[in-house]
Amino acid sequence: MNERIGLFADLHSNLEAFDACMEQAKELGVTRMVFLGDIVGYNADPGAVIDRIGEMVANKKAIAVLGNHDQAVFEDHSKQMNASANAAIEWTKSQLNATQVQFLKDLPLMIQEENICFVHASAHNPADWNYITDSMSAWHCVQSSGKTYTFVGHAHEQALFYQSAVGKLIRFAPHPGDEVPVMHHRQWVGVVGSLGQPRDGNPEACFAVFEPELEVLTFHRTAYDQFTAADKVRRAGLPEDLANRLITGK
């Protein structure tokens, strides 16, 4: 059977979105999961999400890389983050046990396979957490990864950068559910979008599925109960704007 890789990024402790996406990934016949960082931060279920991913990683059903919010749990990032993000990190620290923190500490910055590179922000100086938002940043990323396919998160909006005839990388806004041919003679950077805190005005959770043999990448959006997730954020005493963000998707 052909391999189907599920790509999930910026999960941000959103258990409702996580469960909904795992359910859909199962229906889509995903054979392997890749978690592209920012497992925690912002929302109300850091422990539960880490435990679920930890179990899949332990069973060799998934791999995961480190995100800046994950790193902020054990290293000081307060100067790079805004007040709400910092408040959420402080709260997250109070919720995690030693095993869960250790799981985050053990995550690698980047995983390179034969044709694919998985990284949270950019393959170009991954520890600097550069956003891939334009042609230039995407170009730096493929130059550093050197792979045909690079999959990232960090920027919360879904995008596919593709190499044009002159080498420049062009941004494409994918439409959910469409199979986009990604032929391997070009280089591609897929920004899979945020599972746990979408910001493009649509509250539905983002992820993507890559089929290496068929050279096809499909972006997905999954509806989930964002009102419950937002309620949990409020009840946890996290900043109000974090709850509103889940409802508005902005």
Next chain:
Amino acid sequence: MPINTDIEAVDEIFQDGKVVDGFILGTEVHRGGMASLYSATKEGIDVPILLKIPRVGRDQPVESLIGFETELTILRSLKSPYVPKYLGSGNMATHPYIAMERVTGRPLEDSIKEGKVFTIDEVVRIGADLAQAVQSLHSQGAIHLDIKPENILIDDQGKLTLIDFGLSHHARFPDLLAEEMRKGIGSAPYISPEQVIGIRSDYRSDIFSIGVIMYELLTGELPFGNPQTMSDLRKRMWAQAFPPRAIRKEIPRWLQEIVLRCLEPRAADRYQSAARLRQVLLDHEIVTLTERADRVDPLSFWDNLKRMFRAAGYEPSPSPRPSMGNYDAPLMIAAIDTRQSDADLRERMQTTAKNLLCAYSESRLVCISTIAGTPTFEGNHESETASGIVRGHLVQLMEWAKPLKLPPERISYHVLEALDPASRIVEFAKDNDASLILIGASHKLPNKVTPWRTSMTKIVEEAPCSVHIVRA
């Protein structure tokens, strides 16, 4: 970082009698600049097969590969009786080919070259069929962008097929030809003004090309010639085609109206869907005749000069999505006063919105609310997307719309900044071509004059569309 073009030269792999992925190659039926065509057979496929093989390899230009990849992507996704069926493709890296149904029929180009004189009825028939074929692409999100007589096959029964998608655009796939080195790719006589300046996302470009073809079939001439230079190509941004009726008297006025409307420099002035074009061709009673129908003389030198100066600032019309070329998807605006607390009115407005949305299955609702001040933005990278104030209003709008249970593609939310809410709402309705504004008649006390109340009267007076006032 050049694209890998290290592919075996075509001729080494594709030869008569060879078998590639089960396709048994027959003879080469055509050899063009970009690709060769072979007949083929395969067990299990009972239609005649054509293998299109790009002229790629070490000695070939990279453009032919991009055109090939574009055609593969788009042809594979299309389902249309007016397009050859996709039957398979080969590995891009080692032996690229596209297998498709071999369609019977001759290129329209051949009939033109033979000097065939088309009757008015024949032109109308071809124009209408072409419009239908093009509509089937547009409704799937694709734009052909290279509609010309060479790419139109017509069989003995008159059935029409569009071929060659090497320059096409599809809203749902990366445009591999975007930002190419050359502008105005396509065939000089047939491309639209917006294509000349490099725009590849306007479906109305195809409607322009249909206009050129109908003009050519009617008069035997090309409306804008066959320019070879960029400056000559740009003439179609302002020039008016010589009126067809001045060349051939028997052309009815309504048909001249239709052809010239297709040839309007601004896409927004043409027919806004291929479906509409087909409709007017088949039922000319509904054609609105304008001065276009009456033109008999070419423009004077002075008129031409005026149009040329106007075109110096040629701005293409905004390109809507291909599939939006249809009038059955009205946009409704619900202007929601977030300050207002009348629960009955709120419920009545929600019910009204719901009922209206049920009436039009493709309609969309935009919920808007206005705020006076400019919100302050957080200076941080992660959250500079929207301010807390705007977000607060958005949450209220979303909670207002929650009971309507609409899927995300049918609803959107906007918080508009305005000192004069009514004018802003009217402007928003104009910009978005709304069909209806829904507002609540708040404030039951007759003597209570509030800004929102005057807003209501102003909206009613100035709106470009219908206004529905809801009373509790």
